[in-house]
Amino acid sequence: MPDLTTNCAGIVSPNPFWLASAPPTNSGEQVMRAFDAGWGGAVWKTLGQPIQNVSSRFGAIRWKGMAGVGFNNIELITDRPLEANFREIAEVKQRYPKHAVIVSLMVETQDEWKDIIKRSIDAGADGIELNFGCPHGMCERGMGSAVGQEPLVNERITSWAVEYSTVPVLVKLTPNVDDILPHGRAAQAGGAHGVSLINTIKSVIGVDIDTFVPQPVVGGQSTNGGYCGAAVRPIALHMVAALARDPDFNIPISGIGGITNWRDAVEFMLLGSTSVQVCTEVMLRGYRIVEDMIEGLETWMDDKGFAKTDDFVGRAVPSYQEWGDLDLNFELIAKIDAATCIGCQLCMVACHDGAHQCIHPNPDGSRVPIVDEPECVGCNLCEIVCPVPECITMVEVDNGYAPATWNQHVGQGAPLRPKKGSHD
Amino acid sequence: MPPPLPSERSETSFADFKPAYTPGQASMEANRCLFCNDAPCIAACPTGIDIPGFIRKIATGNLRGSARSIFDANILGMSCARVCPVEVLCVGDCVYHHMGVPPIQIGKLQRHATDVAYGEGWRFFEAGPDTGKSIGLVGAGPASLAAAHELRRLGHACAVYERRSVLGGLNTTGVAPYKMRGDRSLSEVAWILRIGGVAIETGVRVPDDVSWDELSSRHDALFIGLGLGADRLLDLPGSDLQGVGGAVAWIEAMKLGAVDLSGVQSAVVLGGGNTAIDAVRELTGLGIPKTTMVYRRTEARMSGYAHEWAAAKQQGIAAAWARQPIAYEGDGGRVAGVRCVHLDDDAQAVEGSGHVIPADLVLLAIGQARLADVVSGLDGVAIEDGRLVVDEHGATGRPGVYAGGDCANGGKEVVNAAAEGKAAARAIDTWLDGKE
Ligand SMILES: Cc1cc2nc3c(=O)[nH]c(=O)nc-3n(C[C@H](O)[C@H](O)[C@H](O)COP(=O)(O)OP(=O)(O)OC[C@H]3O[C@@H](n4cnc5c(N)ncnc54)[C@H](O)[C@@H]3O)c2cc1C
Ligand SMILES: Cc1cc2nc3c(=O)[nH]c(=O)nc-3n(C[C@H](O)[C@H](O)[C@H](O)COP(=O)(O)O)c2cc1C
Ligand code: SF4
Numbered sequence: 082m083p084d085l086t087t088n089c090a091g092i093v094s095p096n097p098f099w100l101a102s103a104p105p106t107n108s109g110e111q112v113m114r115a116f117d118a119g120w121g122g123a124v125w126k127t128l129g130q131p132i133q134n135v136s137s138r139f140g141a142i143r144w145k146g147m148a149g150v151g152f153n154n155i156e157l158i159t160d161r162p163l164e165a166n167f168r169e170i171a172e173v174k175q176r177y178p179k180h181a182v183i184v185s186l187m188v189e190t191q192d193e194w195k196d197i198i199k200r201s202i203d204a205g206a207d208g209i210e211l212n213f214g215c216p217h218g219m220c221e222r223g224m225g226s227a228v229g230q231e232p233l234v235n236e237r238i239t240s241w242a243v244e245y246s247t248v249p250v251l252v253k254l255t256p257n258v259d260d261i262l263p264h265g266r267a268a269q270a271g272g273a274h275g276v277s278l279i280n281t282i283k284s285v286i287g288v289d290i291d292t293f294v295p296q297p298v299v300g301g302q303s304t305n306g307g308y309c310g311a312a313v314r315p316i317a318l319h320m321v322a323a324l325a326r327d328p329d330f331n332i333p334i335s336g337i338g339g340i341t342n343w344r345d346a347v348e349f350m351l352l353g354s355t356s357v358q359v360c361t362e363v364m365l366r367g368y369r370i371v372e373d374m375i376e377g378l379e380t381w382m383d384d385k386g387f388a389k390t391d392d393f394v395g396r397a398v399p400s401y402q403e404w405g406d407l408d409l410n411f412e413l414i415a416k417i418d419a420a421t422c423i424g425c426q427l428c429m430v431a432c433h434d435g436a437h438q439c440i441h442p443n444p445d446g447s448r449v450p451i452v453d454e455p456e457c458v459g460c461n462l463c464e465i466v467c468p469v470p471e472c473i474t475m476v477e478v479d480n481g482y483a484p485a486t487w488n489q490h491v492g493q494g495a496p497l498r499p500k501k502g503s504h505d
Numbered sequence: 506m507p508p509p510l511p512s513e514r515s516e517t518s519f520a521d522f523k524p525a526y527t528p529g530q531a532s533m534e535a536n537r538c539l540f541c542n543d544a545p546c547i548a549a550c551p552t553g554i555d556i557p558g559f560i561r562k563i564a565t566g567n568l569r570g571s572a573r574s575i576f577d578a579n580i581l582g583m584s585c586a587r588v589c590p591v592e593v594l595c596v597g598d599c600v601y602h603h604m605g606v607p608p609i610q611i612g613k614l615q616r617h618a619t620d621v622a623y624g625e626g627w628r629f630f631e632a633g634p635d636t637g638k639s640i641g642l643v644g645a646g647p648a649s650l651a652a653a654h655e656l657r658r659l660g661h662a663c664a665v666y667e668r669r670s671v672l673g674g675l676n677t678t679g680v681a682p683y684k685m686r687g688d689r690s691l692s693e694v695a696w697i698l699r700i701g702g703v704a705i706e707t708g709v710r711v712p713d714d715v716s717w718d719e720l721s722s723r724h725d726a727l728f729i730g731l732g733l734g735a736d737r738l739l740d741l742p743g744s745d746l747q748g749v750g751g752a753v754a755w756i757e758a759m760k761l762g763a764v765d766l767s768g769v770q771s772a773v774v775l776g777g778g779n780t781a782i783d784a785v786r787e788l789t790g791l792g793i794p795k796t797t798m799v800y801r802r803t804e805a806r807m808s809g810y811a812h813e814w815a816a817a818k819q820q821g822i823a824a825a826w827a828r829q830p831i832a833y834e835g836d837g838g839r840v841a842g843v844r845c846v847h848l849d850d851d852a853q854a855v856e857g858s859g860h861v862i863p864a865d866l867v868l869l870a871i872g873q874a875r876l877a878d879v880v881s882g883l884d885g886v887a888i889e890d891g892r893l894v895v896d897e898h899g900a901t902g903r904p905g906v907y908a909g910g911d912c913a914n915g916g917k918e919v920v921n922a923a924a925e926g927k928a929a930a931r932a933i934d935t936w937l938d939g940k941e
Contacts, residue, residue: 343565344566366540367542369558372570373570376569376570377566377567380567380569470528
C-alpha cells in the first residue's frame with residue numbers, strides 16, 4: 082500500500098487531499114465530519130472581521146442537465162464570531178492531532194495581522210493561509226485580490242505574517258492577473274513557505290432572461306462573483322505549471338481549482354502540486370467523494386510503482402515546453418476502427434465544419450467514414466468528438482523528416498515537412 | 506474442489522438476456538448516476554451495497570475500488586449482478602423513475618465492475634487471525650457461502666457439508682442460464698473459497714450421513730443453509746406417465762447436463778411463479794415450438810414478477826389463465842396432454858369446461874417442498890410453516906445454531922440468502938465472543 086503522507090511546506094497531513102477554505106470548512110463540526118470521511122487536511126473558512134452575507138449567493142453552469150460544471154459565488158469571508166471559530170479549531174486539533182488544520186486569514190492592518198495570526202496559532206493551527214485572492218466584496222475594501230494583484234503589497238504583508246508566525250505560511254494567489262509569476266515570486270520574496278492557487282476567477286455566471294438581472298440575483302440586482310468548479314481546472318493547471326517550471330520559483334504549491342476526483346488531483350500533482358484543495362465538488366456532492374479519491378490515488382500509485390507522493394509530484398513539468406520548442410515534423414493521422422464505429426459521423430461533421438475537411442462518407446455506402454490520410458493534419462478533433470472509446474486513434478506516421486522545432490528552423494534552418502491540409 | 510461441469514450442457518445454448526456492458530457503455534451509464542444522498546437504491550438492496558459509491562468509482566475509472574465496495578457488502582456481488590430481480594430491488598427505487606427518466610442500470614454496472622475484478626484476478630479479503638473456533642455449515646448454497654466467507658474474515662475455521670457433488674446451491678443448479686450459467690456460479694464459489702480455511706465435504710446429507718449430534722460435537726457453532734426441498738407434485742390421474750416431472754429438477758438437469766427434447770412439440774408448465782416463467786422461457790429457448798404456462802389464477806394475480814412475464818411474452822410465450830389441471834392424458838405410457846377445467850372468479854370449477862391442452866412434456870412449478878424433519882434431533886430448533894424459525898440475526902431457538910437463506914425465509918432470492926448468511930456469521934461471532 083503506497084504511503085500518501087504529505088508534507089506541503091512543512092504542513093504534514095495523512096494524505097494530500099485538503100478542503101479548500103470555503104463553506105465546507107465553515108465550522109468545527111463540519112471539519113470533523115470531513116476528517117472522519119477521510120480528508121487529510123482542511124483550510125478553515127477565511128477568518129477576519131466577520132461580515133454580513135447576501136442571499137442568494139451562488140450560481141452554476143448547467144451542462145446536459147447537470148448543475149455545477151462551473152460554479153460562482155458572491156459570498157465573503159466568515160460570518161461567524163472569531164471566538165467561536167478559534168474555539169472549534171482548538172477542539173478539532175485536539176481530537177484530530179494528525180490531520181492538518183490550516184487557518185485562512187484576511188485582515189487589513191499590520192496589528193490585525195499580528196493579532197489574528199497569534200490567535201490562530203494559539204488555537205492550534207498547523208499552518209496559515211493568507212487569502213490574497215477573493216475577487217469580490219473584500220477587494221473593494223482593499224483586501225483579497227486587491228492585495229494579490231499588487232506584488233509589492235503581497236510581499237510586504239507576507240513578510241509580516243512570516244515574522245509573526247511560528248507555523249508555515251501559505252499565500253493563496255488570485256488568478257485575476259495577466260501573469261502569475263510576479264505574484265508567486267512576491268510571496269516567495271516575502272518569505273512564504275508555499276503558495277496555494279487558484280482562488281476564484283472574476284465572473285458573471287449568467288443572466289435571468291425573464292427579469293433581465295444577472296445571477297445570482299439579490300433582490301433585483303447582482304454583482305460579479307468568483308468562478309470555480311470543474312470548468313476552471315485548465316486555468317488552474319496552467320498557473321500551477323507556470324510556477325512549477327519557473328526556475329526562480331522554488332517553494333511548494335498547494336493546487337486548487339476544479340478538482341473533482343483523484344484523476345484531477347493526480348494531474349495537479351504531476352504539474353507540481355504537493356497537496357491539493359477542493360471546494361466546489363464537495364459543495365455539490367459532499368465529503369464522501371474523498372473515499373474514491375484516496376482509493377483511486379492509491380491504486381494508481383500501485384499500478385505505477387510509486388511508494389510515496391514525492392515520487393511523482395512534478396513528473397509532468399519537464400515535458401511542458403514553449404511552443405517554439407515543439408517538433409514540427411512529428412506527424413499524426415487519424416485512424417477509424419470500423420469494427421467499433423457506431424456510424425454517428427460526428428467525426429465527419431467536426432472535420433468538415435471545424436477542422437480540415439478530410440473525413441468523408443464511405444464510398445461503399447456504409448456509415449463508417451474514411452480518413453483522407455494525405456490531407457489529415459492530425460489535429461485530433463475527430464478523436465475528441467467520437468463517443469466510442471478507442472474507436473478513433475491518432476497514429477504516428479514516419480515521414481522521414483528529422484525532428485525540427487520552430488526555433489531550430491528559424492535559427493538554424495532545420496528543414497520542415499510539407500504542410501498538410503491546405504487543399505491548394 | 507469438486508470437478509467442473511460437463512461441457513455438454515443444454516444451458517450453454519443460451520445467450521445473456523442482459524448483455525454485459527462494454528467499458529464505454531459502463532462509463533456513460535455510470536456518469537448518469539446522480540450520486541444521491543442516502544440513496545434509496547441502497548436501502549432496496551438486501552445486502553446494502555453502497556451503490557452510488559461503486560458507480561462513482563466506475564465513472565472515475567477506479568474499478569478496483571468499485572469492485573471492493575461491492576464485495577465488501579456482498580461477496581456474491583458477481584452472481585447477484587446477474588440474477589437479482591433488480592427491477593423490484595435497487596433499480597426499482599432509482600429516483601430517476603420519478604423524473605420519467607430511465608433508471609440507472611445498477612445490475613449491469615455491478616456486473617461490469619465485478620466481471621473486471623474476476624478477469625483481473627483482484628483479491629480483496631484476507632482471513633482474520635485464527636480464533637481457534639470452528640463452524641459447521643450445512644449446504645453449500647449462497648447462504649452458507651456468504652456466511653463462511655464472513656466467518657473466515659472474522660478468523661473462524663469453517664467446514665461445509667453439501668449433499669450434492671456441485672457447489673453453489675440453486676445459483677449453480679437453478680437460475681436461468683440466460684442470467685447466469687452453472688460454470689459462472691462455480692467460478693464464484695472458487696473466488697469466495699480463495700480466502701482459504703473452508704473445508705468442503707460433498708456427498709454428505711445431513712443428518713443421514715452425519716448426525717446433528719456429530720456436527721455439534723465437531724463444531725463450536727452451526728449454520729444451516731440447506732434451502733428448500735424438491736418440487737411439489739400433484740397427485741392426479743396419469744402422474745406416472747413419462748414426461749411429467751418437477752420444473753426445478755428439469756432445470757437442474759438442463760443446467761448440469763444435456764436434456765433430451767427430441768419429439769417434444771409442445772410443453773406445458775404448471776404454475777405462475779418465477780420458476781414457472783423461467784421454465785417456459787427455457788423450453789422456448791431450447792426450441793420447443795409451443796410452450797404454454799397454465800396457471801390457476803389470472804395474469805393480474807400471478808406471483809411471478811411482471812418484468813419476467815413481460816420478457817416471456819416478448820418471446821411469444823402464451824399462458825392459459827384460470828385453469829385447474831385435473832388429469833394427465835397419456836398415449837402409450839407417455840404424456841400427451843393436460844386435462845383442465847376453467848376456474849371462475851371464486852376459484853370454482855366451471856361446469857362443462859373440461860378441455861385438454863396438448864403437451865409432450867409437463868413440468869410442475871407449483872413450489873418446492875418445505876422442510877419436514879431434517880432438523881429433528883436438534884432440540885430447540887423449530888419449524889413453522891415449513892421454515893426454520895430464526896430471529897433477526899438468524900439465531901434458532903438452540904444456542905449456537907443459526908440458519909439463513911431459503912430454509913429460513915421460505916424462499917426468496919440469492920441476495921437475501923447472501924445477506925442473511927453474512928448477518929448470521931456476525932451474530933455467530935458475537936455469540937462466540939460472549940461465551941468466552
Ligand atoms: C428455478 C429457480 C430459479 C431461481 N432464479 C433466481 C434468480 O434469477 N435470482 C435470484 O436471486 N434467485 C433465484 N432463485 C432463488 C435462489 O436460487 C435462492 O433463493 C437461493 O439459492 C437460496 O440460497 P440458499 O443457500 O438458501 O439455498 P440453496 O441455493 O437451495 O442451497 C442449499 C444447498 O444445501 C444443500 N442441501 C440441501 N439439503 C441438504 C442436506 N440435508 N444436507 C446437506 N446439504 C443439503 C443443497 O444441495 C444446496 O446446495 C431461483 C430459484 C429457483 C428454484
Ligand atoms: C462559496 C465559496 C466560498 C469561498 N470562500 C472562500 C474563502 O472564504 N476563502 C478563500 O480563500 N477561498 C474561498 N473560496 C475559494 C475556494 O477556496 C477555491 O479556491 C475555489 O473555489 C477553487 O476551487 P474549486 O474549483 O475546487 O471550487 C470560496 C469558494 C466558494 C465557491
Ligand atoms: S442549501 Fe440550505 S441554506 Fe442554502 S438555501 Fe438551501 S436550505 Fe437554505
